[in-house]
Amino acid sequence: METLKTAKWAPFKQQHLGKDISEVANRAAEILNILCQLPEYDRKDREGGLLALAGEYNRWQTALAIGEVPDNDPDKYCGVAFKKCYSLNEALHDDEVNNPVMSSFLLRNEESGIYGGGILLGRFLDGSSIELNDETCYGYLAFSGLPELADEALVLVLAIDMKWIYEKFAQDIAKTSSNPYFDALLKASRK
Known part of the structure; x- marks a missing residue:
């Protein structure tokens, strides 16, 4: 299925994030x-489920199947993951929004199919005041296939490990969503 493959041009863009896709x-x-x-x-x-990486303004996109992707509709999970990225991109560039939305959980809207499990990437995200400019957003990371707060916990720990966000920022997101998995996952992944 084409949507489950990494696009041929993605490795160049993945180097922009400083990590090889593998x-x-x-x-x-x-x-x-x-x-x-x-x-x-x-x-x-x-x-x-499906892990989605997208660049700012969605200039590039990559989807990766991770684990046992639910059989009922893999395209659906890919679409939901990217929808989380797209909604964050729209919120980030909305001129009427003073403080950028850092988690798709804060944009959650079941009618529109937007759920938690997507985050903004950037090392500037340390919990302090944020001034955005063209150099501050690296892109977006989302997962779909698990319960939404498990999706969120997975991307938060992955983003910390890839050094795309600071741990304090991840903790703030998890606290905002009352995430029941994040603390236990972070601790268990450090053993």
């Missing part, structure tokens, strides 16, 4: 395996 995929799979073993995670019927 490093991202391997670490995401490790984090997913840890998440699925947590006592807090009780959805043993959902152990995979």
Whole structure:
């Protein structure tokens, strides 16, 4: 299925984020395996999905199947993951928004199909005041296939490990969404 493959031009763009795509995929799979073993995670019927990476303004996009992608509709999960990225991009560049939205959980709208599990990437995200300019946003990271807060926990830990965001910023996002998985996943992934 074409949507599950990395686009041929993606490796060049992935270097823009400072990571090889195989490093991202391997670490995401490790984090997913840890998440699925947590006592807090009780959805043993959902152990995979689609990881989406998109550049600012969605100039480039990559989707990776991680774990056991739900059989019922893999294209749906890919679409939902990218919708999280697109909605964050729109919110970031909305001139009427004073403070950028850093998590798709804050844009959650079931009618529009927008759920938690997407985040803005950038090392400037340290919890301090944020002044945006063209150099501050690296892109967007989202996952779809697990319950939305498990999606969110996975991308937060992955973004920390890839050094795309600071841990404090990830903790702030998890606190805002009352994420039941993040702390346990972060701790378990450090062992």
